[in-house]
Amino acid sequence: MSFIQDRFKGNAKKAVQILVHLICCSIFVIAVYYGIMYMMKQGGQRSPALGIKMSMMYMAIPIGFGIMVLHAITTIAEIFVKKEATE
Numbered sequence: 001m002s003f004i005q006d007r008f009k010g011n012a013k014k015a016v017q018i019l020v021h022l023i024c025c026s027i028f029v030i031a032v033y034y035g036i037m038y039m040m041k042q043g044g045q046r047s048p049a050l051g052i053k054m055s056m057m058y059m060a061i062p063i064g065f066g067i068m069v070l071h072a073i074t075t076i077a078e079i080f081v082k083k084e085a086t087e
Contacts (some may be wrong), residue, residue: 004016004022005017007009012080014080017079018059018076018079019068019079021072021075021076021079022070022072023075024068025072025073025076028065028068028069029065029068029069029073031061031062031065032061032062032065032066032069035058035061035062035065036062038058038061039055039058039059040055042054042055042058043055043058
């Protein structure tokens with residue numbers, strides 16, 4: 001899904017890529033926050049089948065989105081350091 005990014009060349013392409021990753025990163029940070037809030041609110045319940053707290057299950061939301069934040073940040077760093085590929 002990079003058809004918009006592919007229309008640009010050079011520094012403009014890098015700027016668009018960074019913008020896209022920053023937007024994604026901000027959405028992921030919001031999801032981490034609300035995932036933590038949801039985990040804290042609903043986490044006191046116990047699973048009827050397993051008998052464990054549901055916070056263990058809901059913890060997957062902030063952990064997963066936290067990993068996505070790290071991935072977006074490392075991708076932005078890679079965009080800054082990589083040289084333009086010759087075509």
